[in-house]
Amino acid sequence: MRKASLLFGLITCLSFSQNKQILYGFSEIPQALLQNPGGKISNDWYFGIPLLSHIHVNGGSSGISVYDLFAKDGVDFNVKLQNAVNKMKSTDFFTFNQQLEIFSAGFAMGPSYEKKEYLSFGLYQETDFIAYFPKDIAVLALEGNANNINRRFNLNHVNVNAEVISVFHVGYNKKVNSSFTYGVRGKIYSNIINLNSTNNKGVFVTIPGENNFYNHIFNLDLELRTSGLNSITEEDSDFSGKDLVKRTLLGGNLGLGFDIGFTYNLTKQWSLDASLLDVGFVRHSKDIKNYVVDGVYSFEGINPLFPETDTGQTAEDYWNEVGEDFEDLFELDSTATKYTTWRPVKLNASLNYSFGKKQSEDCNCLKEDNGYLNAVGMQLYAINRPKQPQLALTAYYYRRLFNNLRVKATYTIDSYSFNNVGLGISTHLGGFNFYVMADNFLQYKNIYDAQSVSLQLGFNYIFNKK
Template structure:
């Protein structure tokens, strides 16, 4: 096999992205905390994000392997390292891409202490499981894997680009409890997915027959669903027409869906707070610009028996006969039925301990009436639903208000990418203007090629407090 196929899969892992924003979660001085928990507390009365810059989130990661594993200098060859990587990776390893950018984000507090927020953000999300069986079949072939059933179910991925319109509020229910709700309207731009595929490919030895091997494809049923893709491949469309089409899809002209975020913050006592949220509990009805592909059937062959024609006899057409046999048993079709996609639901839960009370006369209590502390130690759990189950992360974090203008947070996260993810965030405020910068997996920055996960988040906004 050409090693470029396998290297492409590894390259995809090196530009993979995640959705856990543990540095922003429970950081009360930033509006983006509300996007991770609509029931979060806020220490300000109004915010206006700079369009396109109030939040930009990009992170890269991979599970099971890095680019360094393939290209490190040692005594082995690239083929040796690929074989080693194939052995190390499993069909539960994954590559995921997520990018978010806030187009508009603003919020305000009313006289009843409720905090409202609204905005639009664009999101790209893709998730690919490593198709181990198919990678082994493509790279090593089937000769050394007699009687092994190569599963087509290993091929599973989802990908989408959406614009999200949202409006929500955080309600001060009591001194102990805040809860929040955010409604979402999804405008789908692009979607592609292939999950729940079935079927196996298997080769068995048959030494008693004329041919040594027999090959089977049993129960194949694989589907690829797409929306928004067919129009992008239209050769008659100009570049400007393509951009106009994408713009219409982004602003409610695409496939529409509904969703909701829920969250709460609850105080056990002045210093101890527990929080939780469920995000993107929603769906999109994919019915516009749909083009789906299906491959199905059963097939077996005893191989090709070489025949030697006599004088004047026509030479057998081995390839044509085999192709006809294949087409009779393994079929493909294109169809245009609508389908429903579910958003990747995200769960957050945390417990937070405050200490070192802020005794400034104008800043000693929160809008809810609770005391405010300069330092916090917190523990957070995060999970996101993927086609084969939830992916989890655990974080311990410490944040501190250094002075009226500078706050910081440091975190340590254990997740599917690594057990050594150290993150740091700094938030600065100059008068009403706020800027924050956050980065994960700092220990890997000296050698990014050997990093399983690297992320950067930044944002700019105006933040106001009532006098």
């Protein structure tokens, strides 16, 4: 049973960060403004096709892959499980992220001959999950405590945060001059569900007992905080789709946040840009239920060690008594204390070089055009997480193949691999725009051995600047 629980934890904790390195800086796609509100803009106005303008899903694992556990290579499964636990560290993390844009739009403002200002707005829903690998708990589940007498198992390895949230946003972008553009975006968060347990402390240790073989000592300071979950999971719950819509439309636990960003042209061909996203918080005050275990507990079992058969006690009665005694050992407190959570702040920064003007077919000269055909650059990404920031470094190549087709290829080094190759394509058919992006192509020959997969796609209607 303990191996089954451990296996479930390993194969269900799929992870990849929220990095959107292909979309970042892809100025022909309106959703790139969500990655940098101060980015370049190449349209007069647009609107996203509702529920289809941006769909983003990713998953993976920073420590192991599904193939590591289930490959048909002749190695015993128990050996693979043991190797997986030994390989992973308490700093290995597991995340899942999903985004769905419900609606979005934007339009240029100002005098018709320049229109240096741009207003964008929308609503999207996001699911974000992160958990760190509980190394000591996994070792305890796999090996048991009989072989680990006097070993202190750290309970602060238990660290998890999950939320489902909707975000209303309004962004303002201004081109100050030919060199500098900046932007800001205000956000209202409406939290639908939150579950977090990130400040746990304590140890578990087994020592020789006085009244039994072993004495189990628990020094606990554990807390699980939830909002929006109790009304869904409680018995006889009448939670419905109408309640879900209400929470999505500012009826949940509310919070505020903002994004900022800029683009600066160092020369005609060199540019620098950066953004800081989701600087904000959510105040949880509705539908709260928290669970706290705090104290030092000691458990030696009950005496006698085996059932008293001469008194009519059966083995089932004995083990029921052991179980009840163990459950009564801990004092689980339930509270409705309000709490605040901070959004995971994200940083993007890139240095870019554009080159290659289009030549005229009639003469050996440069043709007037809307910019360079090629661009290369380096992008740094970081996201704040409970234990430590997650980082990624990306090199990219961008190419305008035709007037209506753009491609971007990326090579990313991150916490999951050193060979993450991605590709994004954006096409325009009249005013209709479609884009699709995917990561980690080198692993698609054996998807089960991939430690990360990611997909983005969307549909917009765009009226481009002439």
